[in-house]
Amino acid sequence: MAETKLSEVEVWKALEEAALEVLETMCFEYPVDAPQPGPAPEGVLTGAVARFDGSLRGELRVALSGDAARRLAAAFLGIDAEDVRPQDELLMAAELANMMCGAAMSRLEPHGRLRIQAPEAGTGPCVCAERSWLRLPLEQGEVAVTLCCGEDS
């Protein structure tokens, strides 16, 4: 997963802590099982990517399957799930990627100089199927995240 002097263990640990912190703090959502690395999620997903550069560069991707996008958007916005609009789900995915990326970077590079670009969101099949993903099963649906980072050239 990682292409950097940071060990894969460090990167996975930062990614897991960041994902859990964002889900629990901002969405009040707790995975029903321990997060596990695995293959890319399948099917039609709501996803987003946050790219970063500076003393590290790379990208963090988040993919929401099943009812996860709607459920998280409802929790984040404090509204009923049936009132969540498709654009809310996309904006939510983008904000999740942004926050998880920032939270992971603050663990991996607390003294560094980093800039996170505006995240991009969309729906469709997973675009990074070759990578390992951290899978976080929720009561309804699933969140999957992957982080690829290398040192600035």
Place this chain on the structure above:
Amino acid sequence: MPGRLMIVDDSPVMRAFVKRTIAVSGFPAAEILEASNGREALDKLRAQTARPAVDLILTDINMPVMDGEQLIGELKADPELRAIPVVVVSTDSTEQRVGALLRLGASDYVRKPFPPERLSEVLSSLLGAPDGGAEADF
């Protein structure tokens, strides 16, 4: 208690989240202005007839058109707006960045993700406790 706040963030869902967090924190903001970037924020603030234009500004950093760092610079250079406390709410939380923003004039920094209590703590320190709180005037 102050009644007018401004939230500056290019993400409408984040503006909604901050707005809701303020409400549940017990701060009875009579009005919350919103802007999606620094330029829009300045335009709205300068259009206000009341002084101060707002009692506090919560701003993201990474935004299109005018980012939060530029916004703070513009605010601190404007005699009409420079006294308004500015709190940065951002994922960009490296020590270097936070230090630079505080030197530029930001009053405090809230790293996203944040629990509601963190925002409440910052609002209390800058605006006083919510109604009925320990710092209420007698």
